[in-house]
Amino acid sequence: MVATRTIAEINEKILAGRATVWTIDELKARISAGNYGQVFKQVDVITTGIFEPMEASGAMLNLxxxxxxxxxxxxxxxxxxxxxxxxxxxxxxxxxxxxxxxxxxxxxxxxxxxxxxxxxxxxxxxxxxxxxxxxxxxxxxxxxxxxxxxxxxxxNQFYLYNPRNLYQNFIVGVNGGDRLLHTYLGPLQPQLGNAVYAHAGAVSPLLNDPHLRLIGVGTRIFLGGGIGYISWEGTQHFPLQKRLANETPIGPAATVALIGDAKHMDAHWVRGCYFKHYGPSLMLGVGIPLPVLDEQVIAHCAIQDNDVVAPVIDFSIPRRVRPTFGLVSYAQLKSGKIKIEGKTVRTAPLSSIYFGRQIATLLKDWILKGDFTLTEPVAPLPSDRPFLPQQTWATTTTLE
Structure with a gap:
């Protein structure tokens, strides 16, 4: 018989002060092949955190x-x-x-x-x-x-409503052209002078729940230092992205829409930022608790940076579909350099692993103190959304 537990049972343990909570880094450090059942018996909740630019965000206000x-x-x-x-x-x-x-x-x-x-x-x-x-x-x-x-x-009201946050995976940006490019990833140096990635890799929340089985509409989260919720699928939600054998997507896939009361947020976790010659954005901290319902949760959370890849995209081609230089692992990206067509290219992240770990630890502390319990999703997030590009049509103008 397969061992399982419910969110209600986990919440009982949280309120009684008996829950065991690990951050995603703690879990990955303690896991090894074949010990999923043993780890399942030890831990009730796994906390994840991320801090990165999330420009598809905004605030509702009533004056x-x-x-x-x-x-x-x-x-x-x-x-x-x-x-x-x-x-x-x-x-x-x-x-x-x-x-x-x-x-x-x-x-x-x-x-x-x-x-x-x-x-x-x-x-x-x-x-x-x-x-x-x-x-x-x-x-x-x-x-x-x-x-x-x-x-x-x-x-009266001041709350964040963010239509697209927490990309399940993303891309690596490079520039194979002859001039400096200013992009939403920051500056990309010509002739493959650098590579920028905007994702935390194997510790990122949604990669550890590849089919969104643990979260859904109504899931309570850490948002900007306060309490928030998953309110819907995110825009450009694309769960049908191609996946590796370990079920992780090879590029941009699932996204979520988030909501939370900004009056109770902490400015440490919500910061305005600006990308030169591109525009303003928002650095935002988000933490997702993953309930350990069965051994499969542990198996999915066992992924390491060597197990997750992202496509290297050439931004010098001004088209929707740009050439790629193949896939690289997050272990390669985090080493500080990758190889592209025989050339060594230095890499840099936009996502802060340091702050992400702090968020996961803070969320863990909230749960251990009984200040944060888990919620049952009221509806699942869609698993069958295609990605539809906008079609444009050529027009002609006749001058008289």
């Missing part, structure tokens, strides 16, 4: 009604445009939204490098944010303009 009332149709938070096509005083601020060129600068031209991610991080840190808005004048909303300031304590 509250003004007197006289205003129906927002344009709004800027510290010079960064926020989307206003909701209710009268609801806003969505995208992490990758750039400051407008006409915005007033408080500290010189370097402020051009600020964007939505910086404003979100500043609000979480308790800073005062200037607001400027234009309203649509109606009989019930007669106010035409608004200038004020806000903090996280003077708005």
């Amino acid at each position: 509250g009604p003004t007197d006289p009332p205003i129906k927002l149709r344009q709004c800027w938070l510290e010079g960064v445009p926020a989307y206003t096509g909701f209710g009268a005083v609801d806003l969505f601020l995208g992490a990758a939204q750039a400051m407008e060129l006409g915005a007033e600068l408080a500290e010189g031209d370097q402020q051009r490098e600020r964007g939505g991610g910086h404003v979100i991080a500043d609000l979480i840190a308790g800073k005062v944010i200037p607001v400027r808005a234009v309203g649509q004048v109606t009989d019930c909303y007669p106010r035409a303009t608004l200038e004020t300031t806000i903090t996280k304590d003077t708005v």
Whole structure:
């Protein structure tokens, strides 16, 4: 008979102070071939953590009604445009939204490098944010303009809603061309001068649950130093990606959408950032607890960096489908150099392994103290989503 346990049983142990929790690094250090059953008996929860740029993130805010009332149709938070096509005083601020060129600068031209991610991080840190808005004048909303300031304590709601986080796997970017390229991975040096990867490899949360059996809609997580939840599949969710024999995908695959109350987050784990000549983004910390329901969980978490690969993509070709230089393992990437067509190329990560380990440890501490219990998903994440590119059609213009 196969030994199993339930999330309810794990939560009973957590609340009684009897649960055993290991970080993903602790598990991988203690595991060996053939001892999955023994390890299953020892551990109840495995914690994972990641800290990296996640530009497909943003924040919902409700400013509250003004007197006289205003129906927002344009709004800027510290010079960064926020989307206003909701209710009268609801806003969505995208992490990758750039400051407008006409915005007033408080500290010189370097402020051009600020964007939505910086404003979100500043609000979480308790800073005062200037607001400027234009309203649509109606009989019930007669106010035409608004200038004020806000903090996280003077708005009704302030929560992150991130449509795409936690890529299950990703790519390695290189540049086979003759000029420097500025990309969402940072600068790529010409003639294969460097290689940048934006993933934590074998310790990354979703790689250790390759078919998303342990998580789903409603899973409670660590998000930005506070409590969050998986709210849906992420955009560009692609679980049908090709996989190795160990069931890990060979490139971008599953993603998740996340939500959490930003008022209770910690600015240490939410930081605005900027990629030169590309734009602003958000560095975000996320931690996922994996309930150890059976031995299969241990088997999937046994993967090491040698067992996981990513495709090397040439960004010098400006097309959706770019040439690849094959697959490399995360062990090779983390060694600091890889070989591409006989040339040694230095590598660098965008994901912080150091901060990811801190998040996994912090989440472990929360669970051991009984401050964090696990949730049963209310619905599974889809396992059959294809990846659909946008079709474009050539047009001709006749000049008369």
